[in-house]
Amino acid sequence: MDGFAHQLIAGIATGGIYASVALALVMIYQATHHVNFAQGEMATLSTFIALTMIQAGLPYWVAFFATLVVSFVIGALVERILMRPVQNAPVLTHVGVFIGMLLIISNATGWIFGHTTKAFPTPFQSDGLLFGGLVSAHELGSTAVTLAVLILVYLFFAHTSLGLAMRAAAYNPRSARLVGIRVGWMLALGWGLAAAIGSVAGMMVAPAVFLDPNMMLGILLYAFAGALLGGIDNPSGAVIGGFMVGVLENLAGAYVVGTELKLTVALVIIIGVLVVRPSGLFGRVVFSRV
């Protein structure tokens, strides 16, 4: 029973990571109706930047926030330089650009920082496990950080005028432009925020899975599965979906399929959701009329 409880809690901790990547995916989806395949690679790059700063002697939290800023700038620049010129092109072009970015970033990361697996420090040090051996300090801490990020994002979108402007720009670009919102910059802002959220996910997951240039590939798929499960157009649904996928993955890995097929679990969830309930658990059902 203890084993089960531990698996459940470990699942919630990894689920938090998936939830934040899923949130980043949903945010870009809401702002642009695209799913960024390079999201994971961008997060890995951010994590490497954070590691470099920590190794240079900066305190953890200084490096943490500096990485957020750097990631935000990178994300916004990517939108300005790579996505802007093709914003009216067909979906295929966007997917192509994402794939190109994925190749460039993952290769450049390996080239600059090396292909070896690296340990990444966690700010939540403690001796042994807490609460009678159920949960490690890092699991608890990273879940708390993830929840904090999610709450901040919610507050930003629901209760600030900038958040409202971003939602307006995504929902109806033309009307938004007519009331004076600079839609182009809102998109760049959305990309920056998504990159920053992704970097938090990267820094929180790296101590658990170790850092290497391909760290986020599987995580991106789980996050996508989570986003789909919760409903790709619903941020809070994506968060809940991310947690659910984390728990499902851990329990399935421990009791059903073993660790070798963990990625296949993501595939099964994705296909399962698409077959049974394409709008996800909390998504809006969209009807299209001919």
Add this chain to the structure above:
Amino acid sequence: MRPLLLLAGLALALLPLWLLEGFHLFQLTQAVIMALAVLGLNIVTGYNGQISLGHGAFFAVGAYATAIPMSLLDWSFWATLPVSALICGAVGWGVGFPALRLGGLYLALTTFALAVAVPQILKHKAVEAWTGGVQGLFLLKPEAPEWLKLNPDQYMYLVALLVAGVCYLLTANLLRGRIGRAMMAVRDNPTAAEAMGMDLASIKTRTFAVSAIITGMAGSLSAAVVEFVAPDSFTFILSISLFVGMVVGGVGSILGSVFGGLFVLFVPNLAEAVSRSAPGVIYGAILILFLFVLPDGVAGLVRRLTTKKRVIPGREPS
């Protein structure tokens, strides 16, 4: 004009039989195979407008569908081809069916997940007896009949050319006919297509199955030519290479698929020559450059250079 061009193309394709040998001919054989795989992807993405990032998975299914009977049951290569086509078609239909219910990006991500999961599935214990697990399977390439007087490399090139040629002809015919027009109608204007009485879901899933069969044939050929299959030859990088090859060669162009195959095989080597440490950076940069500057790919460039501009008053030259 058309038959003449085809004959010239055939002669050009046969020339390397005597001009090249050994490793170079082997490489060219693989380029032919890649061209076939890219053609499969082009059917569904170029002509039907559905983005697949997982065609490496069908390549893998085709390769194993040939390797398992040849290696474990001593079948001949030719006997495995229909079986491989059946299996790939079924798998393509099975994957396409759920994902095609939703728009382009969902399919892209689902197929991407498939591409990532395939090596894991092939390595799994439950199928290890058949797939040989991580070790993979060895097989022997089909031998040339006596009367052809060809060495094994030449014969494999001929086999690949034959299979690819037949698939290219069949595909060209399919795309020119009623079904091909339906595929393109679904791509260009689904609403109008449905109003005309086309069953969108059925056309999409069938297109996906056909496309999986063509790419699967390429996988079958590849297994016979390389004489070896293993899960790690079929990572998601393969799927992405096919995608890049299609974009660079020309989306929605049969000729473009040929350029795409050449690109997939030869450009990674070139990229490695330019920068040993990060060939992927160059690969990705080429992809993005093409999307920005030449979205019709090499085939589009060729078309632009060979067709005369006819300016109709009051209209943009096309």
